[in-house]
Amino acid sequence: MRALAKEKTEPGIWLVETEVPTPGPNDLLIRVRKSSICGTDVHIYKWDDWARATIPVPMVVGHEYVGEVVALGSEVRGFAVGDRVSGEGHVTCGHCRNCRAGRRHLCRNTLGVGVNRPGSFAEYLVLPAFNAFKLPADIPDDIAAIFDPFGNAVHTALQFDLVGEDVLITGAGPIGVMAAAVARHVGARHVVITDVNEYRLDLARRMGVTRAVNVAEEDLWQVATEELGMTEGFDVGLEMSGSGVAFAQMVRTMNNGGKIALLGIPSGEVSIDWNAVIFKMLTIKGIYGREMFETWYKMAALIQSGLDLTPVITHHFPIAEFQRGFDVMLSGQSGKVILDWDA
Numbered sequence: 001m002r003a004l005a006k007e008k009t010e011p012g013i014w015l016v017e018t019e020v021p022t023p024g025p026n027d028l029l030i031r032v033r034k035s036s037i038c039g040t041d042v043h044i045y046k047w048d049d050w051a052r053a054t055i056p057v058p059m060v061v062g063h064e065y066v067g068e069v070v071a072l073g074s075e076v077r078g079f080a081v082g083d084r085v086s087g088e089g090h091v092t093c094g095h096c097r098n099c100r101a102g103r104r105h106l107c108r109n110t111l112g113v114g115v116n117r118p119g120s121f122a123e124y125l126v127l128p129a130f131n132a133f134k135l136p137a138d139i140p141d142d143i144a145a146i147f148d149p150f151g152n153a154v155h156t157a158l159q160f161d162l163v164g165e166d167v168l169i170t171g172a173g174p175i176g177v178m179a180a181a182v183a184r185h186v187g188a189r190h191v192v193i194t195d196v197n198e199y200r201l202d203l204a205r206r207m208g209v210t211r212a213v214n215v216a217e218e219d220l221w222q223v224a225t226e227e228l229g230m231t232e233g234f235d236v237g238l239e240m241s242g243s244g245v246a247f248a249q250m251v252r253t254m255n256n257g258g259k260i261a262l263l264g265i266p267s268g269e270v271s272i273d274w275n276a277v278i279f280k281m282l283t284i285k286g287i288y289g290r291e292m293f294e295t296w297y298k299m300a301a302l303i304q305s306g307l308d309l310t311p312v313i314t315h316h317f318p319i320a321e322f323q324r325g326f327d328v329m330l331s332g333q334s335g336k337v338i339l340d341w342d343a
């Protein structure tokens with residue numbers, strides 16, 4: 001089969017021929033139809049410090065996809081050949097305290113599809129059946145292919161009650177703009193998103209935010225107070241940039257009692273004004289991955305109740321043109337980029 005693999009310990013990714021993987025007794029064999037490119041794949045492509053320390057070479061990468069079940073292990077129940085699925089990319093141990101308590105997203109022994117085990121930039125993927133998510137018929141393939149990052153957005157956005165609240169999202173990358181759309185859909189009052197990249201801010205505008213603020217050019221507090229009439233600051237903050245500068249701005253502009261969910265991954269240590277956290281009595285919560293599988297059910301239900309994510313998908317390429325997909329991701333001038341294995 002064809003697969004995109006990290007073949008060499010240098011920047012790049014390579015289209016290779018490799019063996020179709022064999023499913024174990026508890027696994028599904030999935031024929032991948034579409035796989036989208038994640039920021040993680042870009043780290044692996046660039047071969048940065050994190051990738052060097054994490055990825056064994058050679059490794060088939062990728063973990064955002066939609067496909068079809070083509071074979072089942074002997075112990076698998078609840079799935080059939082022909083089922084359309086996406087899947088949770090965190091493969092958990094099942095025997096640690098958190099796993100046994102049903103808090104699989106907190107497993108200490110998590111392995112990542114396309115990071116620590118072969119991934120979905122391939123014609124076929126082996127996945128534990130436990131990790132597969134059977135897709136309702138009314139979820140289109142393109143949307144299903146981005147369920148993994150959509151899950152990060154949903155998991156973060158639904159941490160705190162958003163109904164009637166003023167929400168600040170820092171970082172209008174694909175996950176930030178999807179979180180903004182979720183906040184709108186579930187009934188937030190103002191959804192304000194910040195970035196320094198105009199392409200991304202435009203994407204956020206197409207996703208229906210109240211106001212997209214270019215913080216390199218505009219003053220966020222001025223926009224919030226003078227333009228939107230908010231006198232007390234934001235009630236909920238979703239940090240989705242990984243930028244320490246953005247996080248500091250969020251802490252400054254939160255109302256007393258504000259709640260912050262942190263998804264963005266900073267490249268190093270970030271300092272924080274603890275006095276603001278204390279005197280405002282802020283709640284700050286880190287978010288990792290998706291809840292298995294509550295987040296997945298919420299995702300399907302949000303789409304079924306009319307949430308429109310289509311603007312976030314900005315590019316499609318047939319697999320033979322994968323390099324163009326990575327180039328556009330590297331340029332920062334994209335939302336989600338989907339690679340099509342059937343084309």
Ligand code: NAD
Nearest residue numbers: 039171173174175194195240241242243246264265288289
């Ligand atoms: P992305 O890199 O595409 O988007 C981040 C955006 O932040 C960019 O558009 C960038 O221009 C913007 N930004 C940079 N400086 C800023 C500033 N000062 N103010 C406002 N915006 C600024 O990333 P993504 O794929 O949308 O993912 C969002 C974040 O979530 C990333 O940090 C990613 O590493 C992280 N992530 C975390 C998890 C998890 O489980 N915790 C999972 C997936 C992604």
Ligand code: ZN
Nearest residue numbers: 093096099107
């Ligand atoms: Zn575990």
